[in-house]
Amino acid sequence: MSDRAVAPNNLDAFWMPFTANRQFKANPRMFTAAKDMHYTTSDGRQVLDGTAGLWCCNAGHGRPKIVEAIQKQVAELDYAPAFQMGHPKAFELAARLAAMLPKPLDHVFFTNSGSESVDTALKIALAYQRQIGQGTRTRLIGRERGYHGVGFGGISVGGIVSNRRTFGTMLTGVDHIRHTHDIARNAFTRGVPEHGVEFADDLISVITLHDPSTIAAVIVEPVAGSTGVLIPPKGYLKKLREICDQHGILLIFDEVITGFGRLGAPFATGYFDVVPDLITTAKGITSGTIPMGAVFCTSDIYDAFMTGPENMIELFHGYTYSAHPIACAAALGTLDTYEEEGLLTRAAELASYWEDAVHSLKDCPHVIDIRNLGLIGAIELEPIAGAPTKRAFSAFLEAYERGLLIRTTGDIIALSPPLIITKAQIDELFDTLRGVLNAID
Numbered sequence: 289m290s291d292r293a294v295a296p297n298n299l300d301a302f303w304m305p306f307t308a309n310r311q312f313k314a315n316p317r318m319f320t321a322a323k324d325m326h327y328t329t330s331d332g333r334q335v336l337d338g339t340a341g342l343w344c345c346n347a348g349h350g351r352p353k354i355v356e357a358i359q360k361q362v363a364e365l366d367y368a369p370a371f372q373m374g375h376p377k378a379f380e381l382a383a384r385l386a387a388m389l390p391k392p393l394d395h396v397f398f399t400n401s402g403s404e405s406v407d408t409a410l411k412i413a414l415a416y417q418r419q420i421g422q423g424t425r426t427r428l429i430g431r432e433r434g435y436h437g438v439g440f441g442g443i444s445v446g447g448i449v450s451n452r453r454t455f456g457t458m459l460t461g462v463d464h465i466r467h468t469h470d471i472a473r474n475a476f477t478r479g480v481p482e483h484g485v486e487f488a489d490d491l492i493s494v495i496t497l498h499d500p501s502t503i504a505a506v507i508v509e510p511v512a513g514s515t516g517v518l519i520p521p522k523g524y525l526k527k528l529r530e531i532c533d534q535h536g537i538l539l540i541f542d543e544v545i546t547g548f549g550r551l552g553a554p555f556a557t558g559y560f561d562v563v564p565d566l567i568t569t570a571k572g573i574t575s576g577t578i579p580m581g582a583v584f585c586t587s588d589i590y591d592a593f594m595t596g597p598e599n600m601i602e603l604f605h606g607y608t609y610s611a612h613p614i615a616c617a618a619a620l621g622t623l624d625t626y627e628e629e630g631l632l633t634r635a636a637e638l639a640s641y642w643e644d645a646v647h648s649l650k651d652c653p654h655v656i657d658i659r660n661l662g663l664i665g666a667i668e669l670e671p672i673a674g675a676p677t678k679r680a681f682s683a684f685l686e687a688y689e690r691g692l693l694i695r696t697t698g699d700i701i702a703l704s705p706p707l708i709i710t711k712a713q714i715d716e717l718f719d720t721l722r723g724v725l726n727a728i729d
């Protein structure tokens with residue numbers, strides 16, 4: 289490895305995303321290598337990956353099949369134009385993904401990220417309604433505390449105030465239902481919370497307010513991740529589906545983090561047994577190795593566009609790098625790895641061990657709630673009065689010093705390790721975290 293990679297001497301030019309730039313540049317934290325469950329830091333320490341990178345490296349790091357697929361592909365076909373041309377792996381990948389989904393979700397539109405998947409799904413929803421003669425349906429409904437990436441579509445339907453307030457008026461014609469987080473009734477719930485199905489009735493109020501004939505689609509994360517792991521109350525997602533069906537509204541599940549095994553089933557749609565009209569994915573599709581996203585839609589939606597003269601483009605949307613050959617190869621290598629190692633259902637095997645481990649922190653200082661589902665866990669901390677986020681950020685820094693990568697959002701610690709984690713590593717993760725919580729103010 290070159291000295292430059294290990295110790296860059298100028299950190300100024302890179303404006304880091306979603307990062308406290310000045311804090312980081314004063315005390316940089318650099319990863320220079322990764323293998324299986326661990327990162328290596330620039331000072332040679334091993335850090336246990338408690339977050340699968342950013343909820344994406346579901347197969348772990350440096351996995352041979354994926355590495356090999358990428359290396360081979362870049363030498364063989366580095367790029368093929370995405371518009372009016374194809375390459376075999378794009379079709380192979382789409383067919384393989386379609387086979388993993390419940391019917392009638394059987395078509396795939398490729399993107400390069402979760403944000404692009406969200407914008408794509410919202411655009412398909414709007415265009416579909418127009419295509420079927422429902423052109424008055426132009427409104428989109430999101431949810432408070434929803435995270436749908438950072439495109440203008442995603443922040444408009446998203447519900448995280450700091451991601452929205454400095455960016456103007458965003459999309460018009462968007463409304464939100466309430467989030468389902470209810471610590472008062474559901475604190476320390478193991479798995480799906482008992483209380484809160486009635487939050488779904490918010491959708492009826494919003495529909496009534498605007499009239500169903502103006503609403504195109506509703507988008508929710510089946511489990512909200514980035515906003516601090518909000519697990520849907522029992523029956524909530526089914527109820528949203530029923531309401532959408534009653535009013536001709538499309539339901540979009542944003543599965544950017546729940547997709548590809550996070551809950552113990554390939555997708556949350558299967559886990560919760562609720563089938564949406566569109567699903568957005570990214571991250572785990574290539575186990576984080578190469579940027580890629582995908583939107584899944586039903587045959588009804590796809591078929592609605594396959595009309596008119598056959599020489600005409602049916603949907604005026606796409607990216608230069610849609611179905612990029614290297615991303616497709618990475619995704620195929622990833623799916624092989626998931627399949628061979630049973631990773632898409634491994635979270636189900638580990639779920640109860642994981643649940644006990646997460647909840648073992650209940651009596652640690654500062655903890656006001658703990659929640660879990662599949663291989664996701666969250667520990668909510670009491671904020672320091674007048675200094676929100678400070679306590680969790682201290683936990684993040686302390687954990688990093690102790691050789692553990694966690695993610696924090698607000699004063700919530702979110703955990704989502706690679707699906708290859710062992711029970712011994714789960715023990716190590718929570719032993720370290722216990723030490724962290726005992727150490728911070």
Ligand SMILES: Cc1ncc(COP(=O)(O)O)c(C=O)c1O
Nearest residue numbers: 401402403435436437542544545
């Ligand atoms: C549910 C959800 N949607 C969309 C996104 C955006 O994905 P990306 O950062 O790849 O644009 C994320 C990222 O964390 C996410 O969790």
